[in-house]
Amino acid sequence: MTKDAEDNDAPPNQPERFQQARAAQAMAILEDYAEMISDLIEEMGEARITDIASRMGVTHPTATKAVARLKREGLAVSRPYRGVFLTDEGADLAERVRARHRTVVHLLVAVGVPPETAEMDAEGLEHHVSEITLKAFERYLDAAAAK
Amino acid sequence: MTKDAEDNDAPPNQPERFQQARAAQAMAILEDYAEMISDLIEEMGEARITDIASRMGVTHPTATKAVARLKREGLAVSRPYRGVFLTDEGADLAERVRARHRTVVHLLVAVGVPPETAEMDAEGLEHHVSEITLKAFERYLDAAAAK
DNA sequence: GTGTTTTTAAAGCCTTGGCTACATTTTTGT
DNA sequence: ACAAAAATGTAGCCAAGGCTTTAAAAACAC
Ligand SMILES: [Mn+2]
Ligand SMILES: [Mn+2]
Ligand SMILES: [Mn+2]
Ligand SMILES: [Mn+2]
Numbered sequence: 001m002t003k004d005a006e007d008n009d010a011p012p013n014q015p016e017r018f019q020q021a022r023a024a025q026a027m028a029i030l031e032d033y034a035e036m037i038s039d040l041i042e043e044m045g046e047a048r049i050t051d052i053a054s055r056m057g058v059t060h061p062t063a064t065k066a067v068a069r070l071k072r073e074g075l076a077v078s079r080p081y082r083g084v085f086l087t088d089e090g091a092d093l094a095e096r097v098r099a100r101h102r103t104v105v106h107l108l109v110a111v112g113v114p115p116e117t118a119e120m121d122a123e124g125l126e127h128h129v130s131e132i133t134l135k136a137f138e139r140y141l142d143a144a145a146a147k
Numbered sequence: 148m149t150k151d152a153e154d155n156d157a158p159p160n161q162p163e164r165f166q167q168a169r170a171a172q173a174m175a176i177l178e179d180y181a182e183m184i185s186d187l188i189e190e191m192g193e194a195r196i197t198d199i200a201s202r203m204g205v206t207h208p209t210a211t212k213a214v215a216r217l218k219r220e221g222l223a224v225s226r227p228y229r230g231v232f233l234t235d236e237g238a239d240l241a242e243r244v245r246a247r248h249r250t251v252v253h254l255l256v257a258v259g260v261p262p263e264t265a266e267m268d269a270e271g272l273e274h275h276v277s278e279i280t281l282k283a284f285e286r287y288l289d290a291a292a293a294k
Numbered sequence: 295g296t297g298t299t300t301t302t303a304a305a306g307c308c309t310t311g312g313c314t315a316c317a318t319t320t321t322t323g324t
Numbered sequence: 325a326c327a328a329a330a331a332t333g334t335a336g337c338c339a340a341g342g343c344t345t346t347a348a349a350a351a352c353a354c
Contacts, residue, residue: 015204018179021271022342025172029311032165050331057162062312064333069310081319081332111254112283124168124275133268136259169312176341197301209342211303216340228302228349301350308343313336320331 021128028127031097032056033066034075037084038094046083100134101126107137110144168275175274178244179203180213181222184231185241193230247281248273254284257291 036055040047053063067084070076075090086094104126108118129137183202187194200210214231217223222237233241251273255265276284 014202017267017270018202019204020267021175021179024271025175026310028168028172032168048331049333055161055165057166058311059313060332061314061334065311107258108280108283111258111287113280114283117277117279117283120164120167121275121277121280123164124171125272128268128271128275130264130268132264133255133260136255136261136264140258173340195301196303205341206343207302208304208344212341295354297353299350299352301348303346303348305346306344308341310340310342311338312340313338315337316333316335318331318333320329322329323327324325 024128028124029066030070030073030075031093031127032123033063033070034086034090034094035097035101037070037076037086038091038098041083041085047085048083052084097126100129103134103137103141104129106141110141171275175271176213177217177220177222178240178274179270180210180217181233181237181241182244182248184217184223184233185238185245188230188232194232195230199231244273247276250281250284250288251276253288257288 033052033056036052037047040051040055044051049060049063049067052067053060056063056066058066067076067078070084070090071078074087075093076084076086078084101122104122105115105118108122108125109115113121180199180203183199184194187198187202191198196207196210196214199214200207203210203213205213214223214225217231217237218225221234222240223231223233225231248269251269252262252265255269255272256262260268
């Protein structure tokens, strides 16, 4: 236990953690909207601004702005006064997000979180689960299923 | 299976999930800065703007603004050109955040996430772990420790 | 003690993601 | 067909959280 070692308790990679958390946050809204639009299209054949806004708990101009950003990023398409649809890339993202969301909920329940709480928390948590962590969750759930 | 029933598969509490996730996000930065300031005070006796900025991975004007918000919210105090300190309320928050962060890391590791990844992901995840979920994590870890 | 370096402050710009208020278009009911 | 209602668009406001640039203060070296 040298002086070097004991001084070394301020990890130099700390900034990276925060930068990564901020990057994840920047994706979060895109991900939630993509998933939501996908849900709506599946349930009702199209995703209308009003329904998107209502389910996201925001006003319709806010939903409009989010959709504009999705379009700008190449994830969605729409024409004035018509519904919103996902590009292939957008649909792909939605599918990954949906699967990850489910896995997070399952893991939470598996470690003893009540289902409704798991569903609530997962909405925020999901965006910060890395690929590596997601894979670990899947392995854990598989192992638990195999009892 | 009436028309009414088949229409009814969109849970009405969905907006709440997103609203809660947004609320959690609004707290996230405050929490991280409080914890960081607490760390710095413990390690070096005071928290200087330069050090805060460097560890958070932001420029110093950004750190200054964050500290201004902490002060506005009654979590920190400081005078020009002097270090930043936490109020009782701020120190309290920092302590809870630190404990929660540790618990999240431990749980991730317990389900098979590599420690470094756990540390990275926890920085974002922690802010979306509700009290109920946190308690569930603690129970799970206790049970696992008792083997 | 003076000069240089480091730290902090201050001003101003940008994007995101909320909102309200108002205008326009589409849909619906009769 | 047309009036009323609903949906969508548009403009403009705000706060948060990034940034750069410039100025002032403090700390340090000599
Ligand atoms: Mn979400
Ligand atoms: Mn989700
Ligand atoms: Mn954090
Ligand atoms: Mn943390």
